[in-house]
Amino acid sequence: MMIPGFTAEASVYRTTSYYQLSAVLATDVGGRVSPAVPKGTFCVPDPDCPSGFSKLQCTGFDPDSCRETGICCTPPPPPPPRPNCGSSEGQAPCADGTCHNGLHLDWNSGLGQHRCTAQCGNLHQRACRTRYPVPGGMRSRYHCYNHTILYGYGSTANPDHCMCIPNTYDNDETDVSDDSGLCISAKARGGDIPEPPDEDKPDEEPK
Numbered sequence: 525m526m527i528p529g530f531t532a533e534a535s536v537y538r539t540t541s542y543y544q545l546s547a548v549l550a551t552d553v554g555g556r557v558s559p560a561v562p563k564g565t566f567c568v569p570d571p572d573c574p575s576g577f578s579k580l581q582c583t584g585f586d587p588d589s590c591r592e593t594g595i596c597c598t599p600p601p602p603p604p605p606r607p608n609c610g611s612s613e614g615q616a617p618c619a620d621g622t623c624h625n626g627l628h629l630d631w632n633s634g635l636g637q638h639r640c641t642a643q644c645g646n647l648h649q650r651a652c653r654t655r656y657p658v659p660g661g662m663r664s665r666y667h668c669y670n671h672t673i674l675y676g677y678g679s680t681a682n683p684d685h686c687m688c689i690p691n692t693y694d695n696d697e698t699d700v701s702d703d704s705g706l707c708i709s710a711k712a713r714g715g716d717i718p719e720p721p722d723e724d725k726p727d728e729e730p731k
Contacts, residue, residue: 676707
């Protein structure tokens with residue numbers, strides 16, 4: 525069906541016919557048609573430029589508002605491909621130890637390896653735990669994210685006793701434990717335990 529001034533897919537053509545900017549139009553349930561031309565300046569194909577592209581400026585949201593600027597440009601590089609590591613629940617992290625899609629790095633005791641998970645590090649969840657080598661064994665480090673801070677109760681050496689609670693002290697996005705291997709924040713805040721109890725044993729034997 526043709527509508528005067530519009531088609532199901534409208535295009536803005538350069539007068540020399542070298543390129544076009546497609547503008548897909550959206551129709552709502554009432555039958556009204558509104559153009560989907562984005563407003564702004566865009567880098568579009570232009571063989572007259574050394575880079576092969578020039579700027580097209582659209583001051584409104586319809587094709588008629590677009591004009592050529594004659595200014596050559598270089599389009600931004602395409603986004604990098606989504607990593608196939610550390611991006612799903614229980615998946616191993618990427619080679620640099622990172623996780624994606626809102627997942628956090630956590631030590632999986634059953635596997636004896638780090639995994640990516642959404643089951644730790646968020647509000648009212650246990651803190652995420654990572655392990656790193658120290659002389660004579662391994663040590664734990666705890667992490668909280670999304671404006672939460674570490675809260676240890678009972679034995680602060682027990683990973684299950686390290687929780688993430690709301691951060692009401694400052695605007696820090698994350699919180700991480702100190703080098704003690706216990707659930708004690710590296711940043712002193714009210715309520716932190718000044719010294720670990722004698723029965724806590726932060727260092728662990730290598731596994």
